[in-house]
Amino acid sequence: MPVEGARPFALREHYADGSPASAIARELIEEAPVAIEINGVGYAVMMATPIDLEDYALGFCLSEQLIASPDEFVSAHAAPVEAGGWMLRIQLAASGAGPLLERARLRLSEGSCGLCGIESLEQVMRPLVPVAARLEVEPAAMFCAAEALGDRQALGKVTRAAHAAALCAADGTILLVREDVGRHNALDKLLGAAARAGVSVSGHFILLTARCSFELVQKAVIAQVPLLVTISAASTLAVDQARAHGLRLVSLARRDSLLEA
Incomplete structure (x- = not known):
């Protein structure tokens, strides 16, 4: 069965x-430039896997703090373009126009980073609203979610190249999963999917297959996620920012151990 977001290639x-x-056929993950246009203004070009782009659009706008709630998100339409890549046209309510016009610029973010439209160190390190939500999650639940995630990664299974972000209940049950070639995109897709489904992330924790970087912590804090768990290691700045903003951060979540910052 073909998996959305992957294409077969003939390789040796x-x-x-x-x-x-020997000649083999291998499914490779799709990576394409996605031009984001918001209210008619070119905002960014991201390298992403062109699936679940409506989820991505909403999550991106929330993470970029262009909107304060999903109610300010009007619509999103994604379509391939002849020159290659995709155009993602987003319409926000008028209340989102101020932040958009202040920060809009067309740029290529090769790493699919979470810092689009940022032009100074002060903006990067701006203080964020601390995470208010608290969620009691035992290590056993984190191990349970980490163990189960592989079976929920349709794209990851066939390509071995997809990052995944999972929304998990306090007992470790996985509720939603989104995948992408970029770890930041996977998280934005998940945040958008949860918002579209009317599920509050403040009552759940998020599990990521990626290393934990500053931008992922920043997105989690902005979304008011109480606990972020990553399969790989955390950076120094990620730990500093998590501690400064009340985010419980767990990294290197493996079968037999995990590290809590």
């Missing part, structure tokens, strides 16, 4: 033991 496999190379 070489072997370390010197055996003759």
